[in-house]
Amino acid sequence: MIKMRGVTKIYDNGVVALHDVSVDVAKGELAFLTGPSGAGKSTLLKLITAEEPPTEGLVEIAGHDVGALRRREVPYLRRRIGVVFQDFRLLNERTVLENVMLPLTILGLAPAEQRRRALQVLTVVGLAQRKDARPMELSGGEQQRVAIARAIALDPAILLADEPTGNLDPDITWHIMKLFRLINARGTAVVIATHNYDVVKKMDARVIKIIRGELPEEAVA
Amino acid sequence: MKHLGFFAREALKNVGRGGILTAAAILAVTFAALIGGIFATAYVNLRTIYEELRSELYVDVYLAYETDEAQAQVIGDHLGRLAGVSRADYISREAAAEEFVGLFPEDKELLEALSENPLPASYRLYLRPEYDTPEEVAAIVEQVVAVEGVDDAVYAQEWLANLERAAKVVGVVGAAVGGVLGAAAILVVMSTIGLAVYARRDTIEVMKIVGATDGFVRAPFIGEGLIIGLLGGLVALAALYGGVEFLRTYHVEVHFLPASYWAGGLALAGLAGAIGSAAAVRRFLKV
Numbered sequence: 296m297i298k299m300r301g302v303t304k305i306y307d308n309g310v311v312a313l314h315d316v317s318v319d320v321a322k323g324e325l326a327f328l329t330g331p332s333g334a335g336k337s338t339l340l341k342l343i344t345a346e347e348p349p350t351e352g353l354v355e356i357a358g359h360d361v362g363a364l365r366r367r368e369v370p371y372l373r374r375r376i377g378v379v380f381q382d383f384r385l386l387n388e389r390t391v392l393e394n395v396m397l398p399l400t401i402l403g404l405a406p407a408e409q410r411r412r413a414l415q416v417l418t419v420v421g422l423a424q425r426k427d428a429r430p431m432e433l434s435g436g437e438q439q440r441v442a443i444a445r446a447i448a449l450d451p452a453i454l455l456a457d458e459p460t461g462n463l464d465p466d467i468t469w470h471i472m473k474l475f476r477l478i479n480a481r482g483t484a485v486v487i488a489t490h491n492y493d494v495v496k497k498m499d500a501r502v503i504k505i506i507r508g509e510l511p512e513e514a515v516a
Numbered sequence: 517m518k519h520l521g522f523f524a525r526e527a528l529k530n531v532g533r534g535g536i537l538t539a540a541a542i543l544a545v546t547f548a549a550l551i552g553g554i555f556a557t558a559y560v561n562l563r564t565i566y567e568e569l570r571s572e573l574y575v576d577v578y579l580a581y582e583t584d585e586a587q588a589q590v591i592g593d594h595l596g597r598l599a600g601v602s603r604a605d606y607i608s609r610e611a612a613a614e615e616f617v618g619l620f621p622e623d624k625e626l627l628e629a630l631s632e633n634p635l636p637a638s639y640r641l642y643l644r645p646e647y648d649t650p651e652e653v654a655a656i657v658e659q660v661v662a663v664e665g666v667d668d669a670v671y672a673q674e675w676l677a678n679l680e681r682a683a684k685v686v687g688v689v690g691a692a693v694g695g696v697l698g699a700a701a702i703l704v705v706m707s708t709i710g711l712a713v714y715a716r717r718d719t720i721e722v723m724k725i726v727g728a729t730d731g732f733v734r735a736p737f738i739g740e741g742l743i744i745g746l747l748g749g750l751v752a753l754a755a756l757y758g759g760v761e762f763l764r765t766y767h768v769e770v771h772f773l774p775a776s777y778w779a780g781g782l783a784l785a786g787l788a789g790a791i792g793s794a795a796a797v798r799r800f801l802k803v
Contacts, residue, residue, distance in 0.1 A: 344725070367729065374727035384722050388533075398726040403518045445726065 296322045296453060296484045297343060302352035304338050304508075312338035313508045316352070320486055322452070325479040327495045328488040330505035336488035339505065340455045343486075344376055345369045357452060374402065377446030377483075381458035383438045385430040385445075391417070392426040395444045402449065416444040420474060436467035440474065447478055454478055456487040460494065472498060519732065527739025530712070537708045538744060541789070544704035545748025546755070548697035549785045553756040555690025556777055561770055562683040569679065575657060575671040577604075577639040583665050588637055591665045595639055600647030600656045605640045609633050636667060650677045698788055701748075705741060705792030713737060713797050720800050730801045737797040738790050745789020749782040 297320040304313040312335045320326055328336050341347040342354050345361050354361040356372060364372060385394050392413055399409040417423040420440040430438050439459060446454055456475065460468035472487075472494055479485045489495065495502055504512055531538055577595060579588055588606065596604040607615070612635040617624050627633070647656065653671060660669045713720070723733050760772045773781070 346725075370724070370727045370729045370732075373725065378725055384718065384725070386719055386722060397723070400519075400522055401723070401726060401728045401732055449727070 296320055296324070296357060297486070298353070298355040299339075299342070300353040300355075302342065302349045302354060304335075304342060304347065305350045311508055313342075313349075316505075316508070316510050316513075318503060318510055318513050320453075320484055323479070323482050323484055324501065325476065325485045325498075326487070326501040326503055327498065328486055328503045328505060329490060329492065329495055331490055334505045335508040336490075336505055337457055338508075340378070340457050340486070340488055343453070343455060344378060345372055370401075374398070374449055375452050377449070377451040377454040379439070379442050379446050379454070379456040379459045381461040383430070383435075383442045385438055385441055387430050390427050390429060391422065391433070391441050394430065394441055395448055398445060398448045413444075413448060416448050417441075419447070419477070420444045434467075435463050436470065439463060439467075439471055443471070443474055443478070447483070451483060454483050454485045456485070456489075458489055459487060460489065460491060465493075468494060469497075519735070523735040523739050526736035527743055530716075530736060530740045531743050534712055534740075537712050541705045541708040541744045541792075542748045542751065544708070545701050545745050545785050545789060546751040548694070548701035548788075549749045549752035549781060550755055551697050552690065552694030553752055553773065553778075553781060554759075555686060555693060556773055556781065557756065557760065557770070559683060559687045559690055560773060560777065562679065562686055564771060566676070566679045566683055569676060573643055573653065573671065573676070575641040575643070575653070575660065575669050577641055577660050577666055578668045578670070579637045579639070580665050580667045581636050583637060587665055591663060592639055594663055595641060595660060598641075598656060598659055600644055600652060601641050602644045603642040605642070607638045607640060609635055609637045612636070612638060650680065698784065701785075702788045702792040702795075705744060705789050706796045710796035710799070712740075713800055717800050720797075724801075733801060734794060734797050737793045741789035741791070741793025741796075742786050743789070744793070745786040746782060748789065749785030752785070753778055753782065 297318070299316055299318045302313055302316040303311070305311050316335075316339065328339065330336055338347065342349055342361070343356060345364060349362055357375065359372065361372065386397070389397075392410070395413040395417055396409045399412055404412070414423055414426065417426055420443055422437060422440050422444065425433060425437065430441060433441065439462075443459075454475070459475075460471050463471065468491070475485050475487060476498070503510060534541075579591060583591070585608075592604050592606055595601060610633070613627060613633050616627060616635060641656075641660070643653065643656065647653070653676075657669045657671065660666060720733050757772055760770050763770045772778075
């Protein structure tokens with residue numbers, strides 16, 4: 296599902312974020328991307344969503360070379376990838392339901408269908424009853440569940456999470472992780488970037504270690 | 517097309533939420549449109565006066581003082597056959613004297629004190645509408661004065677030419693000033709909407725992350741600019757209409773802009789807003 300070969304990313308200011316990275320993530324796999332802050336976790340995720348182009352190497356998503364995509368093709372790639380951020384990135388002037396409906400609106404579904412599917416994913420994350428609330432009225436954990444609902448609204452093939460529990464307390468963190476496992480069980484490949492090793496240990500899933508922009512333990516064919 | 521309702525709702529919401537920035541942008545468009553509108557009104561009114569005068573244009577042809585009735589008849593036949601002349605009305609010396617007294621009754625004694633009527637006989641030539649540009653009138657007059665027995669030919673040439681020139685100057689200056697102010701309005705709309713866009717850069721980023729195309733992100737902002745432009749244009753038109761009505765209460769015969777002018781102006785104002793907005797949002801699309 297995700298294939299990276301010899302990927303190097305050097306930012307305009309000369310910082311080498313990734314160096315000669317090769318890694319595969321299979322369809323329906325659950326993987327943790329771990330490493331200290333500044334190791335290159337976020338950069339690796341940004342390469343997958345085409346927010347940043349690789350300086351060198353190949354990034355392939357579901358068989359498509361991301362580096363070769365034209366600018367106007369990028370949105371269609373992103374519709375197949377759900378993304379969850381540490382700071383939730385919800386739109387506070389919209390209700391919970393409207394936030395979750397946003398990707399469905401962009402897709403151009405009929406309003407009734409948008410509503411039906413948004414309510415469906417809100418039920419999956421256990422927040423259907425808060426659909427009319429504004430994000431600011433919710434707790435941190437609830438906001439992250441809304442963000443997850445938005446990320447899976449289009450039933451993506453891949454779900455990326457960048458430090459999704461960084462702002463949450465341990466109980467809530469565990470709840471969110473169970474949610475990711477549930478989503479993964481529905482067939483979505485899930486990649487979670489985190490430096491919370493306690494969570495990683497408990498989850499019993501594949502771990503991709505990233506250290507100073509390199510993946511020393513990854514071996515790919 | 518399937519997103520049109522969403523774009524319209526978003527644009528209206530954004531205008532509603534814009535507060536002082538939106539008000540400033542509307543005001544900028546209003547100011548530019550009002551100045552343009554004042555010039556357009558001046559142009560249209562000068563043009564109307566010019567057209568009215570032109571349609572009533574005639575040339576007074578004075579015959580030599582010693583011309584008798586028979587000679588006058590021959591000259592009249594000749595003048596009536598000239599290209600561009602629709603009618604030649606004879607004004608005898610006696611009729612000229614009567615007209616003079618009619619126009620200046622207080623000078624009646626002056627005329628009576630003279631032993632002989634000093635006014636010459638004349639023809640009043642009415643011109644065909646297709647021969648009424650200043651150049652064509654001048655060409656006809658040239659032929660008229662060449663006719664034997666004609667002393668002079670007089671018409672409102674200079675005045676008419678000046679009026680036409682004034683209308684042209686007002687039109688050109690108006691278009692130039694309107695153009696400069698229009699560009700300024702676009703810049704102001706760009707910077708005010710730019711600030712509004714900056715405040716919503718997170719929204720743009722989220723939209724792009726969940727798969728929105730540039731066009732999808734841009735459309736509501738363009739709609740917002742269009743609404744701002746149209747509102748500014750409408751306020752300017754209302755102010756202009758009010759101004760015209762105000763002048764009319766003082767019996768100044770001013771016409772309001774014809775429909776094609778104000779509709780075109782309104783469309784231009786909307787376009788200026790949309791362009792300003794599109795340019796502003798462009799900077800934030802590189803996610």
